[in-house]
Amino acid sequence: MIFADRNCGVIVAGATGKQGAFHIALMNQYAREVGGKGVVAGVTPGKAGQEVAGVPVYNSIRDALREHDATASVIFVPAAAAADSIMESASAGLSLAVAITEHIPVHDTMKAIAFARLHDCAVIGPNCPGLLSPGEIKLGIMPVHLSVRGHVGVISRSGTLTYEIVDQLTRAGLGQSTIVGIGGDPVIGQTFTDVLHRFEDDDQTRAVVIIGEVGGSLEEEGARAADLPVAAYIAGVSAPPEKRMGHAGAIIEGGEGDARSKIERLKGMGVPVAQRPSDIPRLIREIL
Amino acid sequence: MKLLEHEARNIFAEYGIPVPEGEVIRSPGELGAVMEKLGDRFVLKAQVEVGGRGKKGGVIVADRSNGVERASSLFCMDIGGMPVREVLAVEYLEIQHEYYLSISVDRSRKCALILFSEKGGVDIESLARDQPDALRRAAIPVLLDRVPPFMIRDLLSGAPAEIGDVINRLYAVFCKKDALLAEINPLAITRSGIYAADAKLVIDDNALRRQGIAQNRDLTEREREAEKHGFSYVELKGDIGVIGNGAGLTMATLDLIHYYGGSAANFLDVGGGADQERVMHAVRLVASDPSVRVIVVNLLGGITRCDEVARGIIAARVRQPIIVRLAGTNEREGREILGSSGYRMLDSMEQVVQAAVEATR
Numbered sequence: 001m002i003f004a005d006r007n008c009g010v011i012v013a014g015a016t017g018k019q020g021a022f023h024i025a026l027m028n029q030y031a032r033e034v035g036g037k038g039v040v041a042g043v044t045p046g047k048a049g050q051e052v053a054g055v056p057v058y059n060s061i062r063d064a065l066r067e068h069d070a071t072a073s074v075i076f077v078p079a080a081a082a083a084d085s086i087m088e089s090a091s092a093g094l095s096l097a098v099a100i101t102e103h104i105p106v107h108d109t110m111k112a113i114a115f116a117r118l119h120d121c122a123v124i125g126p127n128c129p130g131l132l133s134p135g136e137i138k139l140g141i142m143p144v145h146l147s148v149r150g151h152v153g154v155i156s157r158s159g160t161l162t163y164e165i166v167d168q169l170t171r172a173g174l175g176q177s178t179i180v181g182i183g184g185d186p187v188i189g190q191t192f193t194d195v196l197h198r199f200e201d202d203d204q205t206r207a208v209v210i211i212g213e214v215g216g217s218l219e220e221e222g223a224r225a226a227d228l229p230v231a232a233y234i235a236g237v238s239a240p241p242e243k244r245m246g247h248a249g250a251i252i253e254g255g256e257g258d259a260r261s262k263i264e265r266l267k268g269m270g271v272p273v274a275q276r277p278s279d280i281p282r283l284i285r286e287i288l
Numbered sequence: 289m290k291l292l293e294h295e296a297r298n299i300f301a302e303y304g305i306p307v308p309e310g311e312v313i314r315s316p317g318e319l320g321a322v323m324e325k326l327g328d329r330f331v332l333k334a335q336v337e338v339g340g341r342g343k344k345g346g347v348i349v350a351d352r353s354n355g356v357e358r359a360s361s362l363f364c365m366d367i368g369g370m371p372v373r374e375v376l377a378v379e380y381l382e383i384q385h386e387y388y389l390s391i392s393v394d395r396s397r398k399c400a401l402i403l404f405s406e407k408g409g410v411d412i413e414s415l416a417r418d419q420p421d422a423l424r425r426a427a428i429p430v431l432l433d434r435v436p437p438f439m440i441r442d443l444l445s446g447a448p449a450e451i452g453d454v455i456n457r458l459y460a461v462f463c464k465k466d467a468l469l470a471e472i473n474p475l476a477i478t479r480s481g482i483y484a485a486d487a488k489l490v491i492d493d494n495a496l497r498r499q500g501i502a503q504n505r506d507l508t509e510r511e512r513e514a515e516k517h518g519f520s521y522v523e524l525k526g527d528i529g530v531i532g533n534g535a536g537l538t539m540a541t542l543d544l545i546h547y548y549g550g551s552a553a554n555f556l557d558v559g560g561g562a563d564q565e566r567v568m569h570a571v572r573l574v575a576s577d578p579s580v581r582v583i584v585v586n587l588l589g590g591i592t593r594c595d596e597v598a599r600g601i602i603a604a605r606v607r608q609p610i611i612v613r614l615a616g617t618n619e620r621e622g623r624e625i626l627g628s629s630g631y632r633m634l635d636s637m638e639q640v641v642q643a644a645v646e647a648t649r
Binding site (some may be wrong): 079103104105106107110111113114115156157158159160161162163164167184186187191211213214215216217218221233235236237238239240242243244245246247248249250254255259275276277278 | 339393395396398399412413429430431463466468492493494495498520522524532533534535536537538539540542543544545546547552555557588615636637638
């Protein structure tokens with residue numbers, strides 16, 4: 001398991017919104033099942049004193065940390081204020097900020113990530129489902145019933161496609177160590193490279209699935225830096241150029257970032273690439 | 289969203305980047321008054337959001353004797369499927385040298401990246417491919433508000449030092465306008481100075497509102513309708529309609545259609561928490577495309593309620609057959625609702641895709 005374990009206390013920013021409240025309840029349900037600490041506090045400026053899903057709400061992360069132990073935040077704050085929430089997390093001394101929020105302007109994200117780096121705070125996302133270490137901790141919105149504990153690490157730019165592939169792994173008897181949704185935006189905090197390095201230091205993880213898509217070259221950069229056996233799936237073989245395929249970051253621009261050339265480069269590094277999501281378990285068996 | 293050249297050039301001019309004299313006309317008749325300001329020779333440039341418009345005949349040199357006639361021919365053109373509604377008429381520059389300058393978002397370094405080349409005027413993709421050494425790069429750390437002088441010296445090497453000022457002004461445009469790309473190609477040197485002889489600006493779709501842009505023009509009518517419902521929708525050229533939840537899963541569904549020899553008509557991501565109403569709108573939108581012959585619905589999620597989705601599919605009442613894969617809560621109820629109305633519900637995305645491809649054969 002990487003990034004966090006069951007003893008990690010969690011603060012949810014944007015706690016009083018519909019999403020925040022709903023997912024505090026689900027995260028704490030999971031924490032109870034696995035004997036973890038879970039969400040200890042919520043934060044929404046101006047809403048101190050309220051309670052959401054049994055969790056006390058504070059005006060700021062600093063206020064929450066005066067009363068509770070926590071090392072990570074999960075951010076559901078609307079796009080216009082989410083970058084601020086990432087910076088607040090870093091400034092308050094948290095070591096991990098998971099930004100679920102979609103539609104944050106790229107320039108805001110770049111500033112927030114640069115700021116977080118100055119405070120040694122790792123940012124996962126934005127525009128991501130968070131992470132799940134089966135049997136240990138859930139930070140974000142991933143469904144827990146599809147996964148089982150095991151030795152395969154999963155890193156993905158997607159949400160539901162991750163659940164699809166995790167389901168295939170589980171059905172094939174291949175459990176997971178940690179599943180990390182790194183986000184569908186063009187600029188994200190933790191990249192394939194960063195997360196792969198974390199998996200390298202994790203005794204539980206023996207192989208890693210990377211689930212990429214059109215746009216940029218983060219998949220190839222990660223695979224190049226990896227010491228662990230890696231298998232990949234790249235979505236968007238049939239995506240037309242210059243069209244944004246749902247995710248802000250899923251766009252083939254200036255002739256770069258198309259799926260075919262990504263796949264060719266990955267294969268050139270010896271990384272097996274699945275043609276269909278259902279081929280992933282077989283490829284993982286071959287490299288384990 | 290891509291801005292038109294004349295919109296981008298107005299912004300560049302506002303930030304002090306020199307642009308050639310010129311004006312936008314909306315009919316050939318408007319050229320008369322503009323010609324007075326432009327001198328004997330001038331350039332007519334079709335204002336369309338299409339790359340490589342020069343090669344497609346969208347940029348022509350004209351003079352006083354043939355200007356109106358040539359402008360009329362431009363207004364009759366259709367470039368890359370886009371009708372020409374506006375033409376930018378600009379003074380003809382006696383160019384001594386052409387440079388390339390752009391600032392874009394570097395995904396790997398998570399900051400702005402300046403690209404500069406002494407070989408401007410050609411398209412940057414072929415330059416990057418054929419002469420990668422002719423491109424100089426500088427990544428600007430995010431928290432700086434100006435490009436450090438040493439970086440400018442490294443970028444320019446022997447090129448005229450005045451370009452440094454243009455670089456800083458373009459960087460200000462890039463930061464203030466929430467740009468994903470700000471490009472000047474060519475940056476032209478003439479006897480009277482430096483000019484942005486072309487202007488390209490792409491604004492972050494997630495920042496349109498704070499940039500005061502009400503509507504994303506890059507979208508087709510159906511794509512705009514989809515945006516109203518909060519769907520991500522892209523029109524494609526095939527005959528299998530696709531509805532999924534999540535961008536990655538929907539893209540993977542498209543790819544699987546391609547893998548089995550079919551062809552998708554669209555990409556539609558309904559987003560999270562798809563309820564009856566949303567699913568109904570999604571199905572109707574996809575079905576409204578006349579080329580769609582069959583629709584694949586592939587929804588997977590912890591919180592998506594299958595009974596809601598099933599009711600939405602039935603409520604849409606569309607003529608095309610719909611093949612459904614649903615996984616989530618209340619899966620059995622969803623299957624019963626669909627089954628009793630004669631819809632096919634299958635267990636995996638492979639099965640729905642194969643069934644749809646077969647249906648279009």
